[in-house]
Amino acid sequence: MVRVVGSTVSRAGAQARFLARLALLFVLAAVVALLAVSGIGGLLILPVGVAGLAVTAAGIWWVLSRRGVVRVAAALLALAAPAGVVVLYAWANLWPAALTSVLLLAAAVACMRAALGRVRPHGRSHAIRATEGVRPRNPVLIMNPKSGGGKVGRFGLVEKAEEFGARVVLLDTTVETDVAEIARQAVAGGADLLGVAGGDGTQARVAQVAADHGLPFLVISAGTRNHFALDLGLDRDDPARCLDALTDGEELRVDLGMVDGRAFVNTVSFGVYAQIVQRPEYRDAKADTALAALPDLLLGYSGSALDARTDDTRLETPQAVLVSNNPYARPEPMTAGGRRPRLDGGTLGVVAVRVTTAAQAADVALRGSRADALHVLTTPRITLDSEAETVPVAVDGEALRLPTPVTCTIRPRALRVLVPRHRPGTMKATQPVDWRAILTIALGRTTS
Structure with missing residues (x-):
């Protein structure tokens, strides 16, 4: 067994060295591409591009911080700078070198991240560890019929939730409603899961009640942007798929932000x-x-x-x-x-x-x-x-x-989130580019 583990580690190290050296080769090739296509003048591609980006950023700043004629002139400048760079590249026939260099550098970055993933394997999988979810017997779901432009009705969320045995509370959007109080009443009535189909602000208020009572929480991506659902890996195009967690779910323990005693999820x-x-x-x-x-x-x-x-x-x-x-x-x-x-x-x-x-x-x-x-x-x-x-x-x-x-x-880890076992948007953590680590790996040394 020891020999197998050692062999696996050695193989991963060899792959990392190969990928790190390949990444450096791609970087060198990008420089060569600039020189070969356009000679020394090809090196002007970088400073010209940087100058265009700086002028565009300055123009955007003046658009945001000024009014009247200055704002109009700044908007024209912000648009003209990148256009001018493209025209200059085309006039000097630099665009083939620029495109080739960009593609080679993109390949270099991909190889760098792959190399770091071999020596830092924790970066290759989703960071939140899931545990087996318990099927709730008395789930209560709070739904905002106006959220996300009417996603609750458009996706038939009420009917589908009730098919799974959930009790649905539809919010009356014509009056101001305390969703946290509705959630507390649901807990007092025996709810063993709280869920929300609505925006992130509504999600946060009910999530706080769930966390305070140690109950699992169900996120239904029926809001407009659904940032919390995005980072949980949930399907934002079809919120009905979030309801699958009620019958085939797993549990994630996630943190809950607090601002002066009020929860926030994003x-x-x-x-x-x-x-x-x-x-x-x-x-x-x-x-x-x-x-x-x-x-x-x-x-x-x-x-x-x-x-x-x-x-x-x-x-x-x-x-x-x-x-x-x-x-x-x-x-x-x-x-x-x-x-x-x-x-x-x-x-x-x-x-x-x-x-x-x-x-x-x-x-x-x-x-x-x-x-x-x-x-x-x-x-x-x-x-x-x-x-x-x-x-x-x-x-x-x-x-x-x-x-x-x-x-x-x-x-x-205050919030127990029940999610479907199969989630289309589960994020794979990527390694940040670390030039020093890549050089170390390429030279055959160890890195942490």
Whole structure:
């Protein structure tokens, strides 16, 4: 048995070395492609592309932070910069070299991640460990008939849930309803599972009741964006498939974020975005409302200044802070994208940004999380304060005002989520590109 394990480890190491060396070969080939197709002039492809990206980012910054003629001119600049790069590549016949180089570098990155996956096998499978789910006898599902443009009715969720033996509570959307109180009443009536067909904000409120009572929780992806369902691997195109968990499910233990005693399953936003969503006109005219408000908010002429602190970090006057229930793979949540590789890491993700000039905007576009204006960190607790008595907060997309200071924490593995055994969107964790580790592997040395 020892020889078999050793042979397996040795084979994985050999594969990692081969892939690491292949990755370096692809990188070298990309450089050669630039030189071979266009000579020394081919090396201009990179600086020209970088310059185009920087000018585009600066133009976008001026669009967001200025009004009137300056905004129009900046929009034209942001559009003209990438077009100019393409025209220059075509005029100088550089586009074949650029395309070849991009493809070779993409192949290099794929080989790097595969090599790291051989020596760090934990990165190749979904991070949340599933256990056998217990079939509920008295499940209660709360459904919002208006959520997601009427997905509850469109997919026949009420009828299908009742076929599985669930009791369905349809929310009356004409009046303000306390879904947490409905969930507590269901628990008092003997519910042994709570579920929600609705948006992430509704999911969070019922999830908190389920966690407090130690009950399993069922997510039905009937919201608009369904970020929580996405990271659980659930089918967002057919929410009815989520109901399969009632008869053939498995259980995931995931973390629950908390902001001043209120649960969140995805994110809490402070600063610019949170202030914009407070405006009553935002729901009907999101883009126009944001463009009208952003110049004053970004340049500090309106809104309340924030300070944020963790146990070992202080962030002074960020324009926007996004706190997530576990960190995202990249700081894409600031633009409403991205996924979380795991939901049971026991830590909050924090992305804070403070951009006041076009140069800083360009730096963020070029260097990402390494830019001085962008802070990406993890922490079990973060507190945000302001001179104002209350600050606007967006909790899973819902607009609130909370008294300062506001503290975000996390409850590790507090929520029992019952999910279908077969989930189409289960995420495979990918290894981040680590050049130093690749060089180490390629040289035949060990890496951690």
